[in-house]
Amino acid sequence: MSSALDKLKNLTNKISGYERARKSNMEILENLFFELSINKKVEDFSELFNYKAINLSGASLLMENLGEIKKGKYLQILAISYDKEATVKNKNISLAYFGKAENVDGALKDKVVEFIIRFRFEKSFMTLEHYHIMLESFKTEEKQNTN
Numbered sequence: 001m002s003s004a005l006d007k008l009k010n011l012t013n014k015i016s017g018y019e020r021a022r023k024s025n026m027e028i029l030e031n032l033f034f035e036l037s038i039n040k041k042v043e044d045f046s047e048l049f050n051y052k053a054i055n056l057s058g059a060s061l062l063m064e065n066l067g068e069i070k071k072g073k074y075l076q077i078l079a080i081s082y083d084k085e086a087t088v089k090n091k092n093i094s095l096a097y098f099g100k101a102e103n104v105d106g107a108l109k110d111k112v113v114e115f116i117i118r119f120r121f122e123k124s125f126m127t128l129e130h131y132h133i134m135l136e137s138f139k140t141e142e143k144q145n146t147n
Contacts, residue, residue, distance in 0.1 A: 022125055029118040036115055038077065041095045048119065049126060051079040052090070056116045058101035059109055067113045075101040075112060 030045050032038075042048050055061075058075035060068040075098040081091045098104050098112065 022122065025118050025121050029115065029122060032111060032115040032118065036077070036096050036111060038095050038115075041093070042079075048079075049123065050081075051093075052082045053080045053123070054078065054095070054116055054119045055080065055092075056112065058098075058104075059113055061113065061116060067110060069101045069104075069109070071102055073101050074099060075104045075109060077112060077116065 033042075033045050033048065038048070039045070048054075055078045056076070057078060058070055058073040060066060060070065076094055077096040079093045079095050081093060082089055083091065096112070098108065101109070104112075
């Protein structure tokens with residue numbers, strides 16, 4: 001019995017740990033939103049999550065070389081919007097432009113990279129919640145099929 005209780009405690013700790021990390025992430029992400037002047041292009045912080053994705057030009061987002069400058073490129077935060085009614089469905093929108101990547105201050109570049117990673121962290125939770133809600137509809141169907 002204590003083994004099941006230990007498993008439950010571990011699971012509870014993991015879930016609460018994710019929720020604490022998520023809350024902290026959102027606070028820091030919102031601060032970076034203003035610090036990087038993204039609020040000039042996106043009026044309200046919550047609107048940021050209406051974008052399908054946010055990407056980065058000019059620096060790597062790969063784990064092996066996170067933040068490494070791509071010479072000859074421009075450091076820029078790009079949002080990807082999706083309009084199913086438009087002829088061209090995906091549209092890239094520049095949210096912030098910082099100039100030639102190799103000329104950008106290292107601390108600023110790091111904040112830009114951090115912003116992208118923090119956005120993706122939160123967006124992954126939102127995606128998880130979205131699919132969890134979608135799966136709920138199958139539970140209703142399962143109950144109907146068993147009757």
